[in-house]
Amino acid sequence: MAEAVKEKILAVATITCTIDGQQITVPKGTSVFYAARQIGIVIPAFCNHDKLKPVGACRMCYVEIEKMPKLQVSCATTATDGMVVSTNSQQVREGRKAVIEFTLINHPLDCPTCDKGGECDLQDLTFSHGYDDSRFGFNKMRFIEEEKRDTFDDLKIGPEIVLNRNRCILCYKCVRANKEAFGEYDIGAFERGDLTEINATPGGEVSNPFSGNLVEICPVGALTNSDWRYKIRVWLTKTVPSICNFSGSGTNITFYKEDHKNFVYRVTARCNDAIDDGWLSDITRYGYQIVNSESRLKTPLIKKGGKQVKASWDQALAVIKKHMGEIKDQSGGVCIGGLISPSLDNASLYSFSKLFRTIFKSNNIDFRGDYRYLPSVTDSPFTIAASQPFSIADIEKSDVIITFGTDLIREHHNEYLKIRRAVNFFEATAYSVNPYAVKTADIAKSEMVYSPGTDELVINGICLAAIEKKLVDSSAAAKLKPKISKLSLSELTKQTGLGKEQFKELAEAISSAKKITFIVGEIVARSLERDKICAALSNLNKLFGVQDKGQLAVLSRYANSKGAQKLGLSATPYEIVKAELKKIWGEYPDCQPRNTDSMINLMKKEEIKGFITVGTNPMRLYPDRGFASEGLEHVDFLVACDMFETETTELADVVLPLCSWAEYDGDYINLEGKVQTGKQAIKPKYEAKAAFEIMELIASQSGVKLFENEQSRNEEIEQLLSLNSVLPWPDDFLEIDYDKKSSRDDYPVPLFICDDPHHSGHLTEKSPSLLNFSDSAYVELSKGMAAKIGVADGEPVRVESPVGKIVVPAKISRVLNSDVAIIPRNFSSTQTTSLLMRKKRVDSVKLTRVEE
Amino acid sequence: MTFYSPVVTNAKEIAGHEKLHLFEYVEDEKQYQLKRYLEHGGYAAWKTVLGKMKPEEVIEEVKKSGLRGRGGAGFPTGMKWSFVPKDSPKVRYLLCNADESEPGTCKDRVLMERDPHVVIEGMAIGAYAIGCHLMFCYIRGEFHHSIERIEKAMEEAYSKGHLGKNIYGSGYDLEMIVHTGAGAYMCGEETGLINSIEGEKGMARIRPPFPAIEGLWECPTIVNNVESLAAVPHIINRGADWYRSMGTEKSAGTKLFSLSGHINRPGNYEVELGFSLQKLIYDANYGNGISDGKKLKAVIPGGVSTPFLTPDKVDVPLDYESLTEAGSMLGSGGVIVLHEDTCIVWTILKLIKFFRHESCGKCTPCREGTGWLEQIIQKIEDGRGGPDDLEKLDSICGNILGRTICPLGDAAVMPIQSTLKHWRDEWQYHIEHKKCLVNQNFGF
Amino acid sequence: MKEIITALGRTFIRMPIGMLVVLKHLFKKPVTLDYPRKKKPMAPRFMGRQYLERYDDGSERCVSCGLCAAACPADCIYMEPAENEKGERYAKVFEINLLRCIFCGFCEEACPEEAIFMGHHYEFSADNRDSFIWTKEDMLVKHPRKDNPFKTLFRRVRKVYGVVEKSK
Structure with a gap:
């Protein structure tokens, strides 16, 4: 908070004050609490939190200020020029003792059974600042449920949160964080005075996507995690710093692990103000449980006679050598293809690329197994847009933030929290422009919902509106106008469903912004016409000069997508990367590069005979299950490396167990381009191996050593990462074609397949805590849509598309207000991607009620 | 038509008395109707202000008159109005604090039920002075009749063009909303009231930032008591010098006092500030002496948040400074009189039960401390007191005083401290002999 | 002659006097415990398993x-x-x-x-x-x-710092 305040307020306005005899100069507006912290004096407090507004409820942070007769609370007092503060005088010490005494009079003697013991703020502060005996003498207040008159008054208020109201010291941190930082209202304070209790809202439960943070900020054991409950005492664990592997932000986390059992016990935040502010989404917090899961692949499997049997590593590698060798000798390396997960670390990605390009001599690799019809051109507008620089910390400094084509609560949780912080604390304005109403628009000044499939027309509309209102440079306007004027502004309003005033509002906001952040997300990245949309964005950028006064980028979704791009993992890497690879390796295969779509096509035609997948599940996640299964079922030899048995490993001839990211040191590049290291927490479980090790073993089967040693590998990676891999936008304005939207009346409802807010990819299904939040697929509908079909919440709905059909329960959404259907893709029990057709711009389905 | 609140006032004595004004027409049955109010010269000040005065001039006039807040704090009203930043682009709000929950005080209720239009007029003038176009009147939920009367008065004012758009053709818009509370003493506190209107729990907020800079929905807000606002039209009509001529030098004007307790004529009385408390209790026109002919034991001069006064201090002028010198506070003017057969411990138990029930629960000393104090005092009253209990009470009171967010903590503790100082022997008797010093307890 | 008297005195006077101590102890109860058939009770605060x-x-x-x-x-x-x-x-x-x-x-x-x-x-x-x-x-x-030696103490402690329900 102090840093952000520093940058927001002009550096010129500072004041000097004296704290405990030391002089310090701080920016104007800093509170005495943070001024003292800057010289290393830590004033004790319960209810103060860096990222929340001060509330002065606990009264623990007293200080004595000259010329003020009463003790002042330092979290609420702004430091002024010439103030003389003393934080340790006799009066202050007596005051703190009194507050601890008051706090403890109704606090139960639960320390032996309380999970917070050992890391409890109340324990620590009582020991350092309190009395050592009590003169209360009465019966303590107890909150009890009539039905369970037992000794232990624990209430389960959410799938993962247990509340004990007796222990609560009413610092209100949970309520404030929930409201200010996350924008949720499912926990609150009820009653008054000393009968005040914190509880979930009546009839509800605390299950928002950030609910785990409430447990972490509770200073006592009132809110505890169900998955940490009675597991181990915190002083018996060790901590290891790491990086979250489920999202592109690269949230900093800490593993708590124990060596004797080789077990990871929990994940907490490791506050990094530039990325996450210390808040973790629930996926980050509970996703680590897949590491401990009992159902992990323990040994390699080999398919013998139609069944997969356990085998040893040597046997599995021998089979790979035999088959891959045959394919390579008979048909050449171009008949081998590979797909790797973008969540793996740099070393694994680079080893994969080197294995294919130098040993198999094929360009058939890709890292985006869940995107349809990706371009095979290195400088398509989408590739350029995805390579642009982005800084999460700059979101706070922006005064206009526009999110386009992204449902942040499902994809980029930490960016949503940063936007909330910018709007609440730093008076930014946010606009949300999406094909359906999203939850994250609750802090937006206005939300614009356009008709699905008209994304580039919206951007054109903004440019046209700006040209009409003369908000931009006229020469640029004259150059752009003929290229986007196939449809006039009023026709655009008809096509997109937005009004002229809305286009004008956006145009004004962009042009008058001092610093702007323009975020483009997965809805655009997954769309068939992503290139067209990014071409329109290129025009917008050039017209308004967005990147001169801010940032515009397509955010990468996975933990190391940026790393994969920089290390040349796509079939057609950037030119500069290609040149560097040629320099390092001395050679570069000149065969036709093939991305995922082409590879699956060729597998179907039996021109690709061998396929290796590492950490991905294209059967479940590729947006056209029919197409993917045709390819993968036809291929002669399939090798699948994964942590669990999935739909893809079922088809494989050889299955190799993969390590999770917690079991080896790895470098990950987040969506900003920052390299962060996740350290090894536990030794690899069972016989799993890291991906780079597997690549080296496969290479050594052919008698070639991939790298001399670890150091040479790291050096090669360093060489690649030191290149400037930001592609420049095209110089001229691009022409945007307009193709008429076709709609099939018998499949009227547009469908969006995305992640559940509590899940990411195909692995989080194995985490028991995340399954407590949502454990099976559903179709999310607006109230109006549900009424049209005639279903209530939870009733089964038949979802049909031209190629597939599923039956899922309906879920009525609080935010959706148009006729769309949203289905999550993370559950193996429902084959959601069988509804999709990869060549369609907007997938559409028909919804009918299932009669009993 | 019956009066809803059958409270005795000294209106008949003052009808025609040119100094006392708040209760001038309060005995008139039809005063609450707009027609009668206009006949008595109503809304003339509002017309004057809109037609001839600028907002700064209004603030100057009120400052000159020396009007001080009548809700309890006694802060000069004109100075409070001038704290609103003139160049702030944000909307301003004026809130009328009609959440009269201080035990012993029932003066605002009379004004709202019998003379609601003067309140509306005062609010309107205040709103104009600070540049506000939407004002709220926050009335306590239990005052059904006051709410009815004020709402009806508001509708009448709207229908006849005293509120609404383009009032009297001056181009000024003013809207009013009546908001009812739901039974919390804390919502009578400034920041609690603001939180309540925003829809949150009625808990206090830390100050700074002060409501005049950042209040309701983070806009500049002024919160004034009903009585202060009711005096404003009279100031505009008769001039600031007239107001200053009443009362004392530092405490100008008149005040309503609600006299209750062991008194022969309980009721609401309007007197000039500086009036002698002894006269208020004993004079035949006012209190007419202690009931049952007993002797005086203690007086609470300003509602139960103020320290008790011993009988030797009773001859004190009723104004802000003199009472502070005597060791108490003027507060909201609810004078409670206790005769010699009242047990002090029993009285204090009643008060601390109230404060514990009404504490909002935000800051630790008030929330836990009032509960602890109640348990100790209950123990003493039941005859189970221990020898170190008085020391404990002193220590706990010292730990709460001045250490809380809002003055409720101080209000809970100051009466206890004053009784421990002046009637310590009675407390001691309770502990040693396990019964009351005086003959009997009885119900009010 | 002298040697005979000294030898006789040693045999019949000094030796029985010396043996007296042994004879005295012959009829006393032995200190040695017949462990493992008899076991010595430990002190109340003895720290065993x-x-x-x-x-x-x-x-x-x-x-x-x-x-x-x-x-x-x-x-x-x-x-x-x-x-x-x-x-x-x-x-x-x-x-x-x-x-x-x-x-x-x-x-x-x-x-x-x-x-x-x-x-x-x-x-x-x-x-x-x-x-x-x-x-x-x-x-x-x-x-x-x-x-249990601490049980009564614990009971007294629990009475003072007991638990009671919140009244609704």
């Missing part, structure tokens, strides 16, 4: 808080907490490695639930190392012991 207590109603006292393990200077206590059917915390695994234990009694002092005590048992030799890992089943008493 640990045992885990129960409440009067039969439920286990140990809540597996970890304080005895933290206090143990020899690091010989291992425990795993778990939740029982009522939702209370109890020790699923509680083991003491008696080979490491130095019988100092810090665990008994540290326990906040008055669950672990040093008993009077000292006869537990064995011929393999594994049997020295005492588990909870070995240490848990079958019935709550009535002669």
